[in-house]
Every structure is written in structure tokens, then in C-alpha cells.
Amino acid sequence: MTPLLHVAHLRMVFDGLVAVDDASFDISAGQIKALIGPNGAGKTTLLNVISGLLTPTSGQVALADKPIHGLPPHRVAALGIARTFQNVELFPAMTVLEHVMVGRHLRSRSGFFAAALRLPGMRREERQIHLDAERYLAQVGLSAHADDLARDLPFGKQRLLEIARALATEPKLLLLDEAASGLSTREKKELVNLIFAIRDIGVTIFLIDHDMDLVMSISDEVVVLDHGEKIAEGTPHAVQNDDRVIAAYLGEEPVHA
Amino acid sequence: MRWFTAQRTFLAALLGVLLAAALPFVLLHGSAGPLLEQNNYWLGVFTFIAIYTILAVGLNLLMGYAGQASLGHAAFYGIGAYTSAILTTRTACSPWLAMLCGIVLTGVVALLIGMPCLRLRGHYLAMATLGFGWIVFIVMRQWEPITGGSSGIENVPSLAIGGLVFDHDVKCFYLTWALALLVLVISANIVNSRVGRAFRAVHGSETAAAALGVPIARFKVQVFVLSSMYAALAGSLYAHVVKYVNPSPFDFHASVSLVVMGCIGGMASVWGAPLGAATITLLKERLQLLPWRDIDVIIYGLILIVVMVFLPGGLVSGVQVAVTRLRRQRRTAAAREGAPL
Numbered sequence: 284m285t286p287l288l289h290v291a292h293l294r295m296v297f298d299g300l301v302a303v304d305d306a307s308f309d310i311s312a313g314q315i316k317a318l319i320g321p322n323g324a325g326k327t328t329l330l331n332v333i334s335g336l337l338t339p340t341s342g343q344v345a346l347a348d349k350p351i352h353g354l355p356p357h358r359v360a361a362l363g364i365a366r367t368f369q370n371v372e373l374f375p376a377m378t379v380l381e382h383v384m385v386g387r388h389l390r391s392r393s394g395f396f397a398a399a400l401r402l403p404g405m406r407r408e409e410r411q412i413h414l415d416a417e418r419y420l421a422q423v424g425l426s427a428h429a430d431d432l433a434r435d436l437p438f439g440k441q442r443l444l445e446i447a448r449a450l451a452t453e454p455k456l457l458l459l460d461e462a463a464s465g466l467s468t469r470e471k472k473e474l475v476n477l478i479f480a481i482r483d484i485g486v487t488i489f490l491i492d493h494d495m496d497l498v499m500s501i502s503d504e505v506v507v508l509d510h511g512e513k514i515a516e517g518t519p520h521a522v523q524n525d526d527r528v529i530a531a532y533l534g535e536e537p538v539h540a
Numbered sequence: 541m542r543w544f545t546a547q548r549t550f551l552a553a554l555l556g557v558l559l560a561a562a563l564p565f566v567l568l569h570g571s572a573g574p575l576l577e578q579n580n581y582w583l584g585v586f587t588f589i590a591i592y593t594i595l596a597v598g599l600n601l602l603m604g605y606a607g608q609a610s611l612g613h614a615a616f617y618g619i620g621a622y623t624s625a626i627l628t629t630r631t632a633c634s635p636w637l638a639m640l641c642g643i644v645l646t647g648v649v650a651l652l653i654g655m656p657c658l659r660l661r662g663h664y665l666a667m668a669t670l671g672f673g674w675i676v677f678i679v680m681r682q683w684e685p686i687t688g689g690s691s692g693i694e695n696v697p698s699l700a701i702g703g704l705v706f707d708h709d710v711k712c713f714y715l716t717w718a719l720a721l722l723v724l725v726i727s728a729n730i731v732n733s734r735v736g737r738a739f740r741a742v743h744g745s746e747t748a749a750a751a752l753g754v755p756i757a758r759f760k761v762q763v764f765v766l767s768s769m770y771a772a773l774a775g776s777l778y779a780h781v782v783k784y785v786n787p788s789p790f791d792f793h794a795s796v797s798l799v800v801m802g803c804i805g806g807m808a809s810v811w812g813a814p815l816g817a818a819t820i821t822l823l824k825e826r827l828q829l830l831p832w833r834d835i836d837v838i839i840y841g842l843i844l845i846v847v848m849v850f851l852p853g854g855l856v857s858g859v860q861v862a863v864t865r866l867r868r869q870r871r872t873a874a875a876r877e878g879a880p881l
Contacts (some may be wrong), residue, residue, distance in 0.1 A: 466713065
């Protein structure tokens with residue numbers, strides 16, 4: 284069976300600095316897969332390449348056999364990849380509900396004319412967008428904050444809002460860039476439940492995180508990156524016992540390569 | 541909530557219509573002659589406020605929602621005015637058709653400028669429109685056989701609907717304000733829609749907007765084209781109301797004062813436009829009475845600084861803050877009265 288996402292010999296070089304070097308791996312549909320590695324290993328760069336924010340120097344990324352590397356981010360999103368951001372990218376002047384409504388952009392179509400004249404079709408669509416957005420907000424438990432400005436939310440809730448907004452695009456693959464960082468223990472537990480719930484509605488998840496307990500307890504498979512290179516891939520158990528992974532995290536040269 | 545927004549837009553528009561309709565009766569109170577044939581200094585000023593409102597709304601959409609500045613908007617204003625003037629005086633073209641031609645032509649020109657500039661991040665559009673503004677101004681002044689050079693084009697015909705010719709101040713006042721309200725309502729509708737949310741998202745974070753599937757370059761070009769077409773509409777109105785065009789109202793100075801209007805009114809706000817337009821127009825009228833040349837530029841600069849520092853959301857945000865405060869006071873007062881002893 285073809286994997287949902289296929290990454291082959293991916294290489295990303297910035298002004299001579301190799302951020303991702305010949306990375307290859309697959310993500311199968313329905314999986315929760317994690318990407319880990321020490322700081323500066325190139326994890327976020329890899330996510331940026333997959334989501335179209337960066338064009339790789341060489342290599343391929345394919346979503347269900349369709350090449351997507353080099354496509355602009357909005358096209359990648361339209362093909363079914365949504366993401367959250369490590370440093371939370373919100374729209375400061377918009378309410379929580381409006382964020383999720385923007386997430387429905389791909390699933391609605393009214394343009395300039397329909398909007399300018401408030402045509403009946405557009406008004407009907409607006410009501411639908413509104414209902415859908417409320418549903419996604421409820422899913423992450425933010426209904427009570429619908430009319431608050433997103434920037435006024437506590438940090439943990441901002442992360443949840445990013446997830447709701449991404450889910451609203453109805454993605455096949457959801458990329459979570461450190462969704463758990465900065466969360467309290469309780470919030471992390473809720474996040475884990477949310478991630479499972481998202482997987483259960485059929486969304487494949489690829490996540491980056493530094494919390495090893497969290498990563499190892501929820502992932503089906505883990506990819507380990509160090510200095511841009513994939514040094515291990517496998518089940519959490521296999522990866523945890525891999526010599527190169529242990530060496531990379533302890534900051535030593537591998538004992539045997 | 542959406543429904544409420546639509547209602548609010550409608551109510552605001554209705555209020556605007558009523559105020560505008562009442563104004564001539566206030567201003568002309570006690571003067572002689574049939575009302576529709578009156579000429580009056582203040583009506584002229586308010587007609588200009590309507591024209592500048594159309595320009596400022598366009599700039600507000602561009603600056604406040606797409607986060608881009610145009611330093612050559614007077615050029616689009618000028619293309620609209622000159623297209624109307626040239627077509628109606630040198631060919632048998634009707635004023636309304638000339639207006640339409642000017643709007644379409646300007647839209648095409650804006651598309652050609654916007655497409656290369658807006659694909660890139662940064663203020664390329666400001667630079668390109670700055671240069672474009674100069675070029676258009678020079679063409680207006682130098683291409684004498686067509687534009688009439690510095691002396692311009694006289695005897696531009698008035699707009700007319702059937703037998704109703706918009707040739708007096710009162711009629712021009714109604715005409716320009718009707719169109720300004722139409723532009724305001726259309727703009728408010730766009731802002732409160734999927735398209736408007738996409739604009740605001742682009743303004744908030746291009747990265748996040750793109751990751752949600754919003755084609756940011758296309759949206760920026762669209763809002764720039766829309767904004768330029770508003771300017772062309774304003775220009776055409778100018779030509780048919782003033783019945784005369786020359787290059788000076790369309791120079792760099794004008795482009796800058798348009799940007800100031802947009803900023804003062806409130807950038808990310810449709811209803812800030814009439815506030816900004818009124819402030820600058822009335823100020824200009826006052827400052828013209830002073831003996832110092834170019835004092836207006838200094839005053840605009842000062843106002844711009846004060847507004848940006850103390851009211852970054854513009855005058856309209858000041859009004860909003862005042863209203864919320866008033867409401868909160870009233871609510872706490874009501875709560876105190878209703879509270880059990």
C-alpha cells in the first residue's frame with residue numbers, strides 16, 4: 284500500500300548550512316508518527332518543507348503518490364496537509380471563532396462579488412461556516428472563548444486554537460510542531476486525549492516534541508533526526524534502545540556507526 | 541452573529557443616508573431659491589469629503605487588510621478623472637460609460653503593477669506606486685494634445701440620469717454621497733465575509749494564512765485592484781462634478797494626503813474612511829486661510845505622529861473605545877442599581 288506521505292532523499296541547504304541531509308521516511312495513513320532530535324537537528328525545517336513554506340534543495344515529498352515539494356503552502360494545504368506552529372502564529376486582531384472560520388476557507392467558495400452584494404448563497408455559506416467553526420471549537424474545548432480575541436487567550440489555549448483552526452481545513456495529515464511545549468501536566472494530558480481523538484476520526488498525525496514521555500507513549504513510530512540526518516526510525520521501543528540515538532541525545536560521538 | 545453584522549452594516553448605512561439627506565437643509569436654512577439649484581461653499585466641501593471617502597476606503601482596505609501601502613494612489617484617481625474628461629470632451633462617449641472605462645482601465649493598470657510587486661514580501665508596492673505616480677503626473681502635464689497639459693481640460697459634462705442632470709452643488713452632494721455610501725456598504729460587506737477574513741488573516745500572519753490554504757499573493761493583488769478601482773471612481777466623479785481637470789490635484793502631494801486620511805481615520809476599518817476624509821478636508825479648508833505656504837504638510841505630519849502614537853487604530857478606534865467605555869459605565873451603573881442591598 285502506498286504511504287500517505289513519502290519523503291525521499293530530502294535535502295535542504297541554507298547558504299552552505301545543511302539543515303536536512305538526505306532524509307527519507309514514510310508516514311502511513313492512520314498513524315501517529317513523531318519526529319524527534321536534539322535542538323538544531325532540522326526538525327522544524329523538515330516540517331516547513333513538507334508544508335510548502337520552504338522549497339527543498341533536492342529530494343521529493345509526495346502526498347498519496349502526488350509530488351508536493353516546491354508547491355506553495357496554500358496548495359499543499361488544499362491537498363490535505365494542515366499544521367500548527369512552534370511559536371504560535373495567530374491573527375492578533377481576530378476572535379477565536381474567526382480563526383477557525385479562516386480555517387474553513389478551503390471548504391467554502393464565496394468570492395468578491397458574492398460577498399460585496401451579500402448574495403443569498405453567500406449568506407447561507409456564511410451560516411454554515413459559522414456552525415462548522417463552532418463545532419471545531421467545541422472539539423478542542425474552546426467554545427466558551429469563541430468571542431475572545433485570540434491574543435488574550437492563555438498560551439495553552441492558543442495552542443489548542445491552532446489545532447482547531449488546522450482541523451477545520453479537514454486535513455488528511457496534521458503536522459504538530461511542539462504542540463505540548465509550554466503546557467502544564469494537566470494540559471498535556473488533555474492534549475494527548477485530543478491527539479488520540481483526532482487520530483480516531485481518520486487524521487494521520489506527524490508531530491515534533493521534546494517531551495520524550497509524551498512522544499514515546501503516543502507514537503506508533505518515531506523518526507530521529509540529528510544534524511539534519513535521519514539516524515533512526517522505528518517503534519518507540521526500538522528507537523529508545525538505539526545506540527546512535529542515545530549518543531545523539533547524550534552529545535557523544537556514536538560508539539559504532 | 542453574522543446576521544447581526546449584516547444588520548449593523550445596514551443600519552449604519554441607513555443612518556448615513558438620513559444624515560446626508562438632512563445636511564443640505566441645515567446648511568441652506570433660510571436661503572432663497574429652489575433647493576436643487578443651490579450652490580453653497582459647505583456643500584462643495586462635503587461633496588469633496590464624499591469623493592475622498594471613496595479614496596480613503598480603498599486605501600484602508602489596502603493598508604489595513606493587505607498590509608501594503610500605495611504612495612501613488614493619486615495616479616489612479618487621476619487616471620479615472622482624465623479618462624472621464626478625455627472621453628467625454630473628445631469623443632461622443634457618455635459620462636457614465638466614460639466612468640466605467642476609467643474604472644476598468646485603472647483596474648487593468650493596477651493588475652499589471654500589482655502582480656509582480658505583490659508576489660514578493662516587503663514594501664515593493666510602495667516603491668512601484670511611488671514611481672508610477674510620478675510617471676502618470678508627468679504624462680498628464682506633458683502629453684498636451686490629449687491631456688491639455690498644465691491648463692487641463694475644460695467643459696467636462698455633468699453626469700445625468702434621464703432628465704436629472706447633476707450640475708448644481710445640492711445634486712452633486714447627493715450623487716457623491718450616494719456613491720460613497722454604496723462603496724462603504726460594499727466594503728463593509730467584503731470585510732465581513734470569507735474574503736474579508738482572508739484579508740485580515742493575511743494581515744495578521746501571512747505564514748498561518750497560507751498554511752490554511754489562503755492564496756496570499758492573489759488576495760493582495762485583488763485588494764490592490766479593488767482599491768485602485770475605487771480611486772478611479774472617485775476621479776471620475778471629481779471630473780464630472782468640478783467639470784474641469786488639470787494635473788495638480790493628482791500629484792505626489794495628493795497621494796501622501798490620501799495615505800494620511802487613511803491612517804487618521806483608522807486603517808483596518810471601513811468606517812474610519814469618512815472620518816479621515818472629513819478631518820483632512822476640513823483641515824485643508826481652514827489651513828488655506830492662513831498666510832503660510834505648505835503649512836498643511838507640517839500639520840498633517842504632526843497629526844499623523846500624534847494619531848500613530850496615541851491612537852494607532854485611528855480616530856475610529858477612539859470612537860469605539862469611547863463607546864465601549866460608555867456602555868461599560870452604563871452596565872456597571874445598572875448593575876449597582878439592580879444589586880440587592
